[in-house]
Amino acid sequence: MKQSKANSSRFMVWFCAVGAFTLLLFLFPSCKKKPTVEPVSPPVEEETGVSVDLTKVPYAKLSDYRFFEGTMKDQNPVDGVLPYEPASALFTDYAHKKRFIWLPAGTKANYTSDHEVLDFPVGTALIKTFYYDDVQPDGGTRIIETRIMIRKSSGWIFANYVWNTQQTEAYLDMNGSYTNISWLQNGQTKSAAYRIPSETECHTCHKINDQPIPIGVKPQNLNVDYAYEDGTQNQLQKLIAVGYLTNNLPGNIVSTVNYMDQTKTIDQRFRSYVDINCAHCHSEGKHCDYRPMRLAFSETSDPINLGLCVEPEEFINSSLAYIIKPSDKNRSMMYYRLGSVVPSERMPLLGRSIVHEEGLQLLEDWINWKQTCN
Template identity: 55%
Template sequence: MLLTAVLITTFIACSKNDDDDEYVEPTPVSPVTVDLTQVPYATLSEYKFFDGPLKNLKPSLDVLPYAPASSLFSDYAHKKRFVWMPKNTKATFNSDGTILELPVGAALIKNFYYDNVQNIATPGGTRIIETRIMIRKSTGWIFADYKWNAEQTEATLDLDGSFTDITWKDENNVVKTANYRIPNESQCIICHKSRDINDVVTFIPIGIKPQNLNFDYNYGTETKNQLTKWIEAGYLDSNFTFPTAENTTIDYNDTSKPLELRARSYVDINCAHCHGVDRHCDYRPMRFAFSETKNNLVNMGVCVNTQDMQGFSPSLGKIITGGRPEESMLYYRINTTDETYRMPLHGRTVIHEEGVALMRDWINTLDRCN
């Protein structure tokens, strides 16, 4: 009887202790470190944006992948993009065609890489060339560009710019080459600069506009509209209406879509960051933002006189000559590698064959200029 009483008492005591010491699963904490007094760091790994071997680009907790509907052409490089924001902060909506307003401390991470590379130690593998980061400080956005080593184990801060030869096989097994250009800080500024209401130059991101993110993205474990995902992740205020279909850009590579929408989406992502109000080339008449080209051929440059012929052939007197791509200045400049004349000014050293074909096909649908 005594033994039974002892066992019962012990059981009750243990049960009570179990209740008192109930295990609580700790809340996971993101390892990311963005100290605004210290950034940009000397190496990419110091941010802890990625979990495991750096070259795998596996995002750490709270590092969210994203992609715009259309991608800025960069010598056929692939890109993996991510966004991170400090805990309890989020972006806010301005308009469909305006970049999301990210909080102080936020970071945008974009990795440039090639698959099936031939001029590396093990041909056929992947080579990451650079990782560009934009970080939002209280004084505005700053740039940080990280150049990857040959071993693909680390990337080091380098804002001086450089070239690197790359040889790869494309999806059709065709060998291609490029003398890929890693931009210097001045070149970053040209594409990302804007002027505020006081005519002060500021730097802003390019692709993170609601119009570019309003489509489903495969996150691995689920496929979901990116704007919805940002809201659910606590990265975006929900007090706005999603862009309508007509105000949403499309993938310009999607041949099932209308040719005009593809052309407008192409110039939006490849040209509008310079050819817009308060941007680097705002003295030119074109306004290539997607929201400004709807039913507006003039903003697309159609039948608009070329302002500065720079010794060009008189046949290139219009920015776009309807039905005549060979007489269109825009077509000429996207179809050359001459650094003096090519467009965009930076970001490519080879011709974007598919983009040129797209713009040629669209120009051929237009009526001739009077």
């Protein structure tokens, strides 16, 4: 009888233990062993937006800045990279140019004067791509280089990027080089040994009092309309509208004109031409400030600054008696030097290897228009 009770007690203990374990499995299913599952990595998001890290620029590749979207050779700017075009363009062996401005968020440029470069904030990037259309023998487009100026707290720096033959990327190269190119210009084949400038050559033109500075981004040159994707607008007003320029412009900006626009006077056109092509050297504090000419648009209302009836300080030959002789191109030093391709004689010294035929014709027309020294 006692043995039976003991067996019964052991049975009850076993039954309760099994029941309790079963209840735990039911209440806490996480205690069950789960099948092994490989961890899933979060999706990798592509970086977007412009990158101008002042502690790291200049980058090794143009694509590192992320100025453009889609295929980079198409030069489609991302939001915030604003295209622009000065009223008159610098001649560089007939190369076409695409120009862009980018400013860091929350910053603005400021107006200083009509003829001075806008006062851009630290972090600004100015981008200019040089390219040719109708390149021979295939007739396509070839981008040669993209030049960038970046404003650091210590001042502007240069970053020059040379495009590869596949037109997929451009790489930092400040050493300077030549590349041969042929293209169709108004139905005629032209050729040039195009010069990609070195850092020293960049500094020769882009300086004032030996400090690097941009050239073309002046109110006098930007006070013209541009056909943006969202409509045509005055470029200075566009800069204000997108928050890139303080709205403190004067009511009447004395502006240059497109020197190819024959609806403008010959005087306006020629003075605009020498402003964009020559004044970056022939101005106070610039590379050629020891010569008598002062060729900025704001200074060429004085004919002496243009060299009119002024004897040159250096003579190539005795027939060139004046920098500009009214009505006589053959006695005008400027006409001779704009028509020369000899490196020691040509003007400008840098930036061209062939004659700018339209510019030379404009100078001839202006010389013939000027009948006196006044």
